[in-house]
Amino acid sequence: MAILIIAEHNQQALKADTAKTVAAATKIGGDIHLLVAGFQCGAAAAEAATLAGVTKVLVADAACYQHQLAENVAALVVELGRDYSHILAAATTHGKNCLPRVAALLDVAQISDVIAVESADTFVRPIYAGNAIATVQSSDAIKVLTVRSSAFDAVANGNAAPIEAVAQATDAGLSVFVSEELTKSERPELTAAKIIISGGRGMQNGDNFKLLEGIADKLNAAIGASRAAVDAGFVPNDMQVGQTGKIVAPDLYIAVGISGAIQHLAGMKDSKVIVAINKDAEAPIFQVADYGLVADLFVALPELEAKL
Amino acid sequence: MKILVPVKRVVDYNVKVRVKADQTGVDLANVKMSLNPFCEIAVEEAVRLKEAGIATEVVVVSIGQSGAQEQLRTALALGADRAILIETELNLDSLQVAKLLAKVVGTEQPQLVIIGKQAIDSDNNQTGQMLAALTGMGQGTFASKVVVADGKVAVTREIDGGLQTVSLKLPAVVSTDLRLNEPRYASLPNIMKAKKKPLDIVTADSFGVVLQSQVKTLKVAAPAVRQAGVMVDSVDALVAKLKQEAKVI
Secondary structure, three states: OEEEEEOOEOOOOEOHHHHHHHHHHHHHOOEEEEEEEEOOOHHHHHHHOOOOOOOEEEEEEOHHHOOOOHHHHHHHHHHHHOOOOEEEEEOOHHHHHHHHHHHHHOOOOEEEEEOEEEEOOEEEEEEHHHOEEEEEEEOOOOEEEEEOHHHOOOOOOOOOOOEEEOOOOOOOOOEEEEEEEEOOOOOOOOOOOOEEEEEOHHHOOOHHHHHHHHHHHHHOOEEEEOHHHHHOOOOOHHHEEOOOOEOOOOOEEEEEOOOOOHHHHHHHOOOOEEEEEEOOOOOHHHHOOOEEEEOOHHHHHHHHHHHO | OEEEEEEOEEEOOOOOOOEOOOOOOEOOOOOOEEEOHHHHHHHHHHHHHHHOOOOOEEEEEEEEOHHHHHHHHHHHHHOOOEEEEEEOOOOOOHHHHHHHHHHHHHHHOOOEEEEEOOOOOOOOOOHHHHHHHHHOOEEEEEEEEEEEEOOEEEEEEEEOOEEEEEEEEOOEEEEEOHHHOOOOOOOHHHHHHHOOOOEEEEEHHHHOOOOOOOEEEEEEEOOOOOOOOEEEOOHHHHHHHHHHHOOOO
16 A cells, blocks of 8 residues: 655655645555655756655656646546545645646546544545535545545654656646746745734724734734625735635644634634634634634734834 | 626624534524625625626525525625525535536536635535535635736735735636625615526535545534633733733733
8 A cells, every 4th residue: 555645846846735635644644755746957856856655656747746736637647546545635725726627537536635533444534614524435446535634643754765757757738837926925825823913804904914024023924814805805815814825733833813704714713712803802713713803903903013 | 707706695794602412513493594795895896896887797606504695695685696596404515515506507607606715604614625625627716806917817816924816717716805805785785686597406415426525524522611810900011910910021
C-alpha cells in the first residue's frame, strides 16, 4: 500500500498545507510519495524531500505544469496514480480544482475535506457547513481524499527522501494560463498563521481595516475578513474566512465587528481561543467566543493596539 | 450557443440543521428547501449571457426527488428556457451525478456548462470538475468573471493567493464562486410564465449509469460544542486574560 500526495508549491517552496497533508497520510499508513508537478521546481522538490514520513519525491518538471492547470496535472496524476491505494491533496483551491478530476478519471469517488483518519478506508468530514460531522467508509480500490489542513499538525523536517524524475509531460490542450494577480503581503498566510485578526461588516469600509494592521503587526498575525466585508468590497476575496472561503484553526482568532453567521463560524470555530469584539451584545459570535468584549471597535482597537 | 446549468435542491442556507438522534443523517422533515446559492449564481450568469446575445438557450437540469421541480421552476422564473428533472430517490455521490450529467451533455450538446462550485449540504465541491473530466472538457472553477468570445471562454478564478485567469476551449465547464454576480429576484409575471415553460421528467435508471456509491456513511454526529466563554468589561481585562489565562500572546 502506498499513498500519493500532490504537493502544493510555487516552484521555489512548498505551501505549509503539504506538510499537513503528509501528516494525514501518516495516519493512514504505508509508503508516502510526494508528487511535485511544476516547471523549474527543483527547489520545491528538494524541500519536499525533507518532510518526515515521505519515502520518495516524484518530480514532473515541464513547461506544461508551470501553472499547474487542473487538466494537465490531473492527467499526470491519473497516469502515475493507478498503483496507489490512496491519492491525497490539501483541500486548498488547487487541491479542490485538480483532485475531483483525478477521481472521475479513475472512476472512484472523492472524499472532500477530511478532518480525521479513522482507518485506511474510514474518514471523518464536515457537512452542512460543519453543523454535522459525517464518518464515511470507502470501498473504492483507490481512495481519493482532500485533506483539511487546519485539522492536522504539520510533520517535521529533517528527512532526506530520494528524488526521482518522471518523464511525463503532456499538455491536454484544453486550457491556457492567461494571468495571475496575487495579493502581496508581508504578513503570514491566513491558513498558516498562529494568530488571526478578522474584520466584518462592522468595520464599515476598507480604510478602517488599517485599525487591524497595527495589531496584526504587533502579534505577527494574519488579517482575515467575513463574507459580509468581502461582499461589501472592503477587502479582496482571498481574505475571506468561512464555509466557502478559507478554513482556519489558529491558536488565537480575534473577530472584530463580525456578527457570526453560520457560514463564517464554519471557517473558524476550531480555533483554539476565540475573541469577539462587537458592539451588539446579542451577536451570535459571542456564543462561540472564549472571551467577549461588548465595545465600539473604533474605541477598542486603538486601545488594544496600545496595550499589546 | 446553448448553456446547460445543473442545479440542486438543498436545505435553505439560513436553516441551522440538526443531526438526527439515531446519527443516520440530518433531520430534513419540515425544513425549508431552496435552490443552492451557487446554482442560483450559475443560472443568473447563463441568463445574462443570453440577454447579452451570446447564448441562445439556457437549459437547467436537476437530479433528485420530484420536489426538485420546485427549484427547476425557480430557475425557469429567473430566465432559463427549459428544464429537465432526472428523478431518483437515491442519495447520489458527486461521481454518479457527474456521470448522469455527462449523459445529458451527450444528448444536449451544450457549448458551455455553468455549475455551482459547491452544494451547501454535502459541501463536496466535486461535480463540475468530475463532469469536465468525464466529457473531456476544460474546467474553469471558482469563477468570479466569465467572458465568452471567439470560441473560447476566459474565466477569472478565485484562488488562495488572489485571482487567476485561464482561457478554455469551448465546450467547457465553469463553476461559480460567490462574487460572479448577484442573482435577480424572480418577478411575479416571470413566475407565472415559468409555469408554462417545458419541464421534462426522466428516471435516473433510464440512463444506464450504475448509481451505487462506493462510499457508505457510517454515522452523522453533531459537532463538538464549544464551552461558553466569559465576557470581559475592558480592553485591559481582555489583554490580561489572553496573557495570563489563555497564554496565547
